[in-house]
Amino acid sequence: MKFEELAYIWRGFQQSRVILTAVELGVFNKLTKPKTLKEAARSLKTSLRGTEILFKALTSIKVIKKSGKKYTNAAMANRHFVKGSPEYYGDFILWHASTWQGWSNLTEVVKTGEPLARPRDTKSLESLIMGMHNLSTKRAPELIKAIGMGGVTHALDLGGGPGTNALEMARQMDKADKVTLFDYPETLKIARRIARADGKGVKLNYKGGDFTCDSIGNSYDLIL
Known part of the structure; x- marks a missing residue:
């Protein structure tokens, strides 16, 4: 490995932080x-000075572009960082932003051997679940098609998070009698919102709990 390649690795957090901040602020x-x-x-x-510094950094890594005195998104940013895009990954990026402080404490964790105490954070949970939905939206149709829903009358999406796969199972079933999404109650609150927005015409059943100790139910033809 050349020195320049090594330097790129240890400085990688700088570019990462620039994108995380831009997504947090809603720049794109x-x-x-x-x-x-x-x-x-x-x-x-935001401040004019701070915005200029951030925009220069974003321009240097080619996620936005400058023409004359005006700035606009690069095509990649429009595709992945703008809400409403079919390939939007902004929520997943926001979840990574929520882990920033934890990674910054890595030195102390290595010294003590103790895990970092992380209080339950509703905002970061929502970013994680929505981020999972961002990533799964394009993959779910192919995944469920490969599994095959022919003859299935009662399917379970176990620990299914946003319910993206559960929604797709219901769409592809010969008879969409029953698809149950099982996850923590706080996760299901987010999944229900996703279903209302993206699952029009599709009905899911919801069962809250911890599958390591709670009953998940029975009579399933398929458990994913």
Whole structure:
């Protein structure tokens, strides 16, 4: 490995932090149309100086571009970082942002051997579950088709998180009699919202609990 390659690895967190901050601030949602620095800062409610520094960094890694005095998203950013895009991954990025402080404490964890105490955080849980949905949306149809739902009348998506696969199972069943999504109650709250938004015409059953100690039910033809 050359020194330049090694340096790229240890400096990788800098580019990562730039993208995480941009997603947290909603930069890409604002740059679907060209904006000047002043227009962008006003829209984002950020300082002009801070916005300029961030935009220079984003331009250098080619996720936004500058033409004259205006900035706009690169095609890749429009595809993956703008809410509403079929290939939106912003929620998953927000979950990674929520782990930033934990990774920053790695040195102390290695010294003590003790895991980092992480309080339950509703916001980071939502980012994780929505991020899982971001990643699964395109994959679910092929996955469920490969499994095959012919003849299945009662399927269980065990620990299914956002319910993306459960929704797709229901869509592909010959008779969408029953598909049950089993996960923690707090996760199911998010899954229900996803189903209302993305599962129109599809009905799921929900069962909350911890599958390591709670009953998951029975009479399933298929458990995923």
